[in-house]
Amino acid sequence: MLSETERWRQKYFDQLATTEQEETSLRNRMRTLERLLFRVTAAVQGVDSELDCELLELHALLQQEGTDLVVLDTLVKQVEQSVQGLDRRRQRDTETVLGTLCSLVDQLLGCELPESHKAALVDLGNRLQQRVAGLQRYPVLLAEYGRLQAQALQQIAPPPPTARKAGFLDRFFSRVALDSPEHYGYTAGDLAATDPEPTAIVDQLSASLRSLVEQLPLPGAMHAELSQLKSRLDAGADSEALLDVFDAVVDLVLSALGRGQQEFELFLQSLDERLNGIQQVLDRSQANHSSSRNNNAELQHAVRRHVTNLQASMQAGPDVESLMSTVNSNLDSILDSLDRFMQKEAEREQSADAQLGELQQRLSQMEEDSRELQQQVIREQQRALTDALTGLPNRVAYEQRAQLELQRWDRNRCPLTVAVLDIDKLKAINDEYGHLAGDKVIQLISKEVASLLGEADFIARYGGEEFVILLPEKDLAAAAQALEKVQEQVARLPFHFRNQRVRITVSIGLCEMYQGRSWWMCSTKPIRPCTRPSTMAATG
Ligand SMILES: Nc1nc2c(ncn2[C@@H]2O[C@H](COP(=O)(O)OP(=O)(O)OP(=O)(O)O)[C@@H](O)[C@H]2O)c(=O)[nH]1
Missing domain, CATH: 3.30.70.270 (Reverse transcriptase/Diguanylate cyclase domain)
Incomplete structure (x- = not known):
């Protein structure tokens, strides 16, 4: 039978082995998370030049063996600040574009228009004033503005009914308006015809487009295309050119603020939250030094399997959608494994707590007995040193x-x-x-x-x-x-x-x-x- 000291020693060595195993497991998981972060970093590059530099630095740091956590932490904070700065710039840009759109609406309202058109313009203006639209709403607002402008300009310069030929505005309307040309009393054949252009209106439209192009908050990579469009407008674009410029602007906005990027940003955000969740669970698991080996081994096995799947699918380089779906499903599985692990751990801890409680109760009883015994010994000692009759030392x-x-x-x-x-x-x-x-x-x-x-x-x-x-x-x-x-x-x-x-x-x-x-x-x-x-x- 083991003596008390040997039992404690054995318990100490068991605990030591468990702790070492947990540390190794944690290091492995940290490496996996670093690899994942490395790939995510590569994926978000190109959004902002300042952010790009920091990400490159982060990139380089993560490639180093034994990443310095303090440096990593500082860099991550800088990246966070850059992302916040980016958000603020986006917010400002949104305000600017909304302001421009409002002024375009106002300009159009200044023209002689039927009440129904004015009401539609006022409605658009009100919605713009509400500032609920984010960047992703630009194309919708631009299209709506284009449609209203087309209707307005049609009212200002209607085609001669006898000629029944469409000018550039008709063609313009036919490309941007949601309604069919017939709605305005023209046939497809009319729209194909050409007429001399009303120069004042073309100039007005050109100036409006120029103002919009100048204020569009598009990424740096698109600036070259934007300045080409400006040059075309400055050179005195005709009606055809104006239509092309307008289409090009809409295309640029669409590609810059494409749904893919938005979705990918959301995906990255949710990925980040999930990684944080995993990290927190791992932290809690590390704090619990008494966690059982079986549970740990099971969790390690499951996490390793899912992370391997994750790596394989990322290395396969599929398109963003299938990558997102694979990553999501693997992360869900990891979180399930973690949930099961935490549940088992909770049950184990509950029983350990009960044992500990009992142990503590016994220990306090023992302490109480020992205190009483100590007092008794002190009393006996005093009695042994005291003279009974006088109470003086003997x-x-x-x-x-x-x-x-x-x-x-x-x-x-x-x-x-x-x-x-x-x-x-x-x-x-x-x-x-x-x-x-x-x-x-x-x-x-x-x-x-x-x-x-x-x-x-x-x-x-x-x-x-x-x-x-x-x-x-x-x-x-x-x-x-x-x-x-x-x-x-x-x-x-x-x-x-x-x-x-x-x-x-x-x-x-x-x-x-x-x-x-x-x-x-x-x-x-x-x-x-x-x-x-x-x-x-x-x-x-
Ligand atoms: N009542 C009582 N008497 C005690 C106690 N201890 C000793 N005695 C008595 O003290 C007396 C001491 O006697 P002696 O040694 O002759 O001393 P004494 O009578 O005081 O005379 P001197 O010391 O010479 O002045 C004895 O009779 C003892 O019985 C005690 O605890 N209580």
Whole structure:
């Protein structure tokens, strides 16, 4: 059977092995997360030049062996700040474009238009004012604006009914308006025809488009295309060119703010949240050092399997949608495994908690018993060192204290005087008034003497009617002076037996400790008897 120490040692080694295994597992998982982060980093590059630089740095850092976590943390914070900055810029750009669209709507409202068209424009303006539209809503708003502008311009410059030929506006409307040309009273054949263009309107449209193009918050990669469009507008675009420019602007906005990117951003966001969730669970699991090996092994196996799948699908390089779906399903599986793991751990911890609770209860009971025992021992020790009749230290206590004082004297050679006090004629009191009276005398005298001594002095009942007194820091003269006062005080104590005042006295012998004198001589043979020998006398 194992001894208590061996059991604890065994438990310690088991715990050590579990902890090492957990650390290895955690390192592996951290590496997997780093690889995943590496791929995600590569995927979001190209959105912003500043962010690109930081991501490149992050990229390089992650490729290093044994990534410095402090540097990584700093860099991740910088990336977070850049992303926040990007969001703020996007917000500002959104405001700018919305403002431009509002001013275009206002310009159009300034034209002579039927009430129904004005109402539609006012409605669009109101929706723009509500600022609920995000960047992804630009194409919709632009298309709507285009449709309204087409209707408005049609009202301003209607084609001659006899000619039934469509000008550039008709063609423009046919490309951007949601309604068919027939709605406005023209045929497809009419729309194919050409007429001289109303220059003022073309200029107005051109200026509006120029203003919009200048304020569009498109990524840097599209700036070249934008300046080409501006140049075309500056060069005095005709109606055909204007239509192309308008289409190009819509295409640019669509490609810059394409749904794919939006979805990919959302996907990255959710990926990030999930990775954070996994990291938190792993952190909690690491904190729990007492987690069972089986649960850990099972979890490691499941996570490794899913992460391998994840890596395989990422390396296969499928399109974004299938990649997202694979990653999502693998992450779901990982989270399921983690949930199961946490559930098992919770059950295990619950039972461990119950055992621990029981153990703690026993431990507190043991502590309580031990405290009580300790108090009992202290009480016994005190009793063993105390004289039962007087409550003063007894002979054993005196010997212990004498030892200490002697050692101190040996070290410091400060004065030390020892005195022996003897109650006079106690036998006579016993004989005359009985032993109880004798006991009372011993009690009262010891109490009185103890109260008259200094704080550093020590008195013990040596035995019978004899007391021994240690007076450290007092030489013979000082001790004699102090003890004479004691003698006088004791003699004044008002003892009465059988209605008689009885005067009781004590005799004191004392000697000072000095080099060459043995303690035995000191304590057993007082060298100097008291100057005034005590007497016992009954006074009437
Ligand atoms: N009542 C009582 N008497 C005690 C106690 N211890 C010792 N005695 C008595 O004290 C007396 C001591 O007697 P002696 O040694 O002759 O001393 P004494 O009578 O005091 O005479 P001197 O000391 O010479 O003055 C004895 O009768 C003891 O029985 C005690 O605890 N209680």
